[in-house]
Amino acid sequence: MLDYLISGISLGSVYAIIALGYTMVYGIAKMLNFAHGDVIMVGGYVSFCSMSYLGWGPLPAILFSILVCTLLGITIERMAYKPLRSATSLAVLITAIGVSYLLQNLALIIWSSSPKVYPDLFGGVEPVMIGETRLSFATIVTILANIIIMVGLTLFTNYTKIGKAMRAVSEDKGAATLMGINVNKTISVTFAIGSGLAAIAGVLLLASYPTLQPTTGSMPGIKAFTAAVFGGIGSIPGAMLGGILLGVIEIFAKAYISTQLSDAIVFGVLIIVLIVKPTGLLGKKVSEKV
Amino acid sequence: MATMLKVNDLHVYYGSIHAIKGVSFEVNEGEIVTLIGANGAGKSTTLNTIAGLLKPRTGEIEFEGSSVLGVPAHKVVNKGLALCPEGRRIFQHLTVEENLEMGAYTRPADEVAESKEKVYELFPRMKERYKQTAGTLSGGEQQMLAMGRALMSKPRLLMLDEPSMGLAPILVDQIFEIIESMNKAGTTILLVEQNARMALSVASRAYVLETGLITMSGDADKLLNDDKVKKAYLGG
Numbered sequence: 001m002l003d004y005l006i007s008g009i010s011l012g013s014v015y016a017i018i019a020l021g022y023t024m025v026y027g028i029a030k031m032l033n034f035a036h037g038d039v040i041m042v043g044g045y046v047s048f049c050s051m052s053y054l055g056w057g058p059l060p061a062i063l064f065s066i067l068v069c070t071l072l073g074i075t076i077e078r079m080a081y082k083p084l085r086s087a088t089s090l091a092v093l094i095t096a097i098g099v100s101y102l103l104q105n106l107a108l109i110i111w112s113s114s115p116k117v118y119p120d121l122f123g124g125v126e127p128v129m130i131g132e133t134r135l136s137f138a139t140i141v142t143i144l145a146n147i148i149i150m151v152g153l154t155l156f157t158n159y160t161k162i163g164k165a166m167r168a169v170s171e172d173k174g175a176a177t178l179m180g181i182n183v184n185k186t187i188s189v190t191f192a193i194g195s196g197l198a199a200i201a202g203v204l205l206l207a208s209y210p211t212l213q214p215t216t217g218s219m220p221g222i223k224a225f226t227a228a229v230f231g232g233i234g235s236i237p238g239a240m241l242g243g244i245l246l247g248v249i250e251i252f253a254k255a256y257i258s259t260q261l262s263d264a265i266v267f268g269v270l271i272i273v274l275i276v277k278p279t280g281l282l283g284k285k286v287s288e289k290v
Numbered sequence: 291m292a293t294m295l296k297v298n299d300l301h302v303y304y305g306s307i308h309a310i311k312g313v314s315f316e317v318n319e320g321e322i323v324t325l326i327g328a329n330g331a332g333k334s335t336t337l338n339t340i341a342g343l344l345k346p347r348t349g350e351i352e353f354e355g356s357s358v359l360g361v362p363a364h365k366v367v368n369k370g371l372a373l374c375p376e377g378r379r380i381f382q383h384l385t386v387e388e389n390l391e392m393g394a395y396t397r398p399a400d401e402v403a404e405s406k407e408k409v410y411e412l413f414p415r416m417k418e419r420y421k422q423t424a425g426t427l428s429g430g431e432q433q434m435l436a437m438g439r440a441l442m443s444k445p446r447l448l449m450l451d452e453p454s455m456g457l458a459p460i461l462v463d464q465i466f467e468i469i470e471s472m473n474k475a476g477t478t479i480l481l482v483e484q485n486a487r488m489a490l491s492v493a494s495r496a497y498v499l500e501t502g503l504i505t506m507s508g509d510a511d512k513l514l515n516d517d518k519v520k521k522a523y524l525g526g
Contacts, residue, residue: 161395168381168392174343175379180367180396180443284383 002133004255005248010139010208012247013146017201018224019231019239020153021194027170027234028190031092035076035099036198037221042103043069043199044118044212045111051119058121066199073195074188082184100218107214118210121203138207145204149197150240157236166190170234223250226270232283241281291318294447294478295340295371300349302332302339309335310346311502317447317480322473324481324489324510326523327499333482334376336499337449340480341373342366353447368396372445376452376482378436382425386416389424389435393442402442409438412468430461437468441477448472449480454488466492486523490514498523 018040025033043065050061080099084092122137129135157163168176169186177183205220206212223246231242249269253262273281295317302310310332317323325333338344340351342363351358353371361369381389390409394402410417413434419427424435433453440448450469454462466488473479473492483489490496490510498506498519506513513519 161391161399164384164388164391165395167384167388171381171383172379175375175381176392177343177363178341178367178373178375179392179439180364181392182362182364 004251006133006135006139008248008251009244010142010247011251012227012244013142014201014205014208014243015220015224015227015247016146016240016243017149017197017204018220019228019243020149020236021198021201022225022228023231023233023235023239024153024166024190024194026228028166029077029081029187031081031089032096032225033076033081033191033194034093034096034221034225035080035103036194037217037219037224038100038103038107039069039072039076039195039198039217040202040205040220041107041212041214041217042072043202044206044216045107045116046199047203048116048118048206048212052116058119062200062203065203066196069199069202070192070196073191073198076195077188077191082187104214104218111214113213116212118206118212120210121207136208138204142204142208145200146240146244149200150236153193153236162186162189223266226267229280230270230273232280234284235280235282238280238282245281291320293317294319294354295480296350296352297336297340298350298352300336300339300351301347302335302344302349303347304335309502310339312349313499313502313504315497315504315507317478319446319478320473320476321495322469322479322481322493324483324493324496325499326483326486326489326496328523329484330501331499332502333499334451337373337451337480337482338375340449341371343373367443367445370444370446371449372440372443372447373449374436374440374451374453376455378432380424380427380432380435380439382423384424385421386424386427386435387420389439390416390442393439396443401444405442405444409441412441412471413438430457430464433457433461433465434468437465437472441472445477447478447480449482451482452484453481454483454485462488486519487514490519 021036022033025031046068047061047065050056050064051058076099080095081092084095125137127134127136128140157167165181166186168179168181169183173183224243227242227246228239230246231238246266250262250266253265257265293316298314300310300313313336325336327333335344339346342358342361353369358366358369381392390406391402394405415431416435416438424432427435437453453465457465462485469479469481470492481489481493490513493510496507496510496513497504506519
């Protein structure tokens with residue numbers, strides 16, 4: 001029971017970190033970046049190659065993959081989404097799906113479809129035992145990383161100048177421009193943060209589920225998107241809560257109901273939440289402007 | 291008096307709709323100038339174009355001798371030109387204090403505290419509520435916050451778009467008193483108003499805008515007594 005809860009929280013922490021990227025980008029650019037999940041995969045391959053082919057240690061490999069994903073996120077935004085700033089949201093959505101397929105297919109060309117086995121990052125570190133419950137080091141790191149990221153982002157958006165500007169932009173781009181805030185730069189920063197977090201999420205995901213292939217990011221990406229909607233899209237604590245709940249529900253559904261049905265149950269819960277509370281658990285009420 | 295803002299033969303389109311059809315006017319340093327006119331005359335469009343939010347098809351906008359056309363919208367405020375937009379548009383989910391800090395976004399950090407104190411002096415209510423979320427303020431307080439936020443950029447020319455909109459009469463009087471005191475403290479003001487009587491009573495000069503064209507202009511007290519203006523904008 002406790003074992004399941006802990007692995008649910010651990011998986012949910014990965015979803016939560018991915019969901020942060022969805023929710024921050026949605027909050028500011030009002031778009032769903034469906035390529036976000038594939039940035040995770042790119043992060044996975046970059047760290048994999050640095051460790052397996054270049055022989056780097058885990059830490060420099062992770063830092064390098066954060067750097068690459070951050071730049072990738074900024075590049076995607078500049079090239080694919082920025083030209084569509086005044087286009088319909090449907091056009092942006094289709095473009096995002098296109099970028100997602102582009103990244104998957106580029107990965108297919110570069111790394112082929114055969115799965116790679118991700119190196120054991122925390123090899124040799126003994127699991128911690130709490131009574132009968134075994135806590136692997138990867139689980140501990142994942143949960144800690146999630147907490148640190150959550151606290152860090154909250155401090156960032158509430159107390160730094162650029163963080164406050166991000167909140168201003170998410171509310172009213174025109175008024176933010178009048179204040180002298182460069183809206184395009186703010187959107188770039190948001191993509192950079194979201195994509196950097198995706199790299200971290202990729203490493204954490206592969207530390208627990210070490211199979212890497214070009215589609216590795218898509219399912220966790222969709223689940224994390226679900227988590228973001230579940231918690232209330234646009235809300236940072238909502239992404240956290242949604243992610244963790246989703247992970248726990250998924251693991252419990254796998255353990256007690258059916259492995260095959262677990263995804264159906266996860267998405268079923270989302271549908272129920274959206275019927276009862278369309279803005280998600282912590283979503284802000286959208287008030288009509290008069 | 292030196293000319294501060296000079297708008298010359300401005301044409302603005304929304305798609306194929308010709309909203310501003312050759313508007314020219316000037317604002318001199320130290321003045322309160324008002325643009326009056328009915329709904330849809332193009333008053334807000336004119337201000338938004340000066341602030342850089344809209345791009346004119348043709349025409350010239352000069353502020354303190356240099357053109358502001360081609361300056362990216364987020365850099366216009368840096369030149370000493372601020373717009374307090376129609377409908378206030380304060381950041382509802384940010385606190386009062388954070389809204390003011392956003393107003394000072396382009397200014398060096400060490401000058402922000404002093405400007406904040408000045409705004410609090412002008413609007414003591416804002417000081418009382420500085421930690422409150424802006425969306426919870428009353429309409430009058432939100433207008434004060436919007437004006438205070440615009441002042442945080444330390445503008446030499448402040449453009450106010452419909453500051454009295456939707457406010458109770460007693461608050462309207464208060465807002466106009468504040469506009470006069472901001473002007474006395476050295477800020478030049480370009481005021482757009484539907485409340486023509488109040489606007490003309492505080493302004494030194496005025497322009498009447500009708501469907502994208504300036505149809506009358508002159509000293510505010512002369513327009514206040516002009517029969518045509520009385521009939522069209524002052525309720526007879």
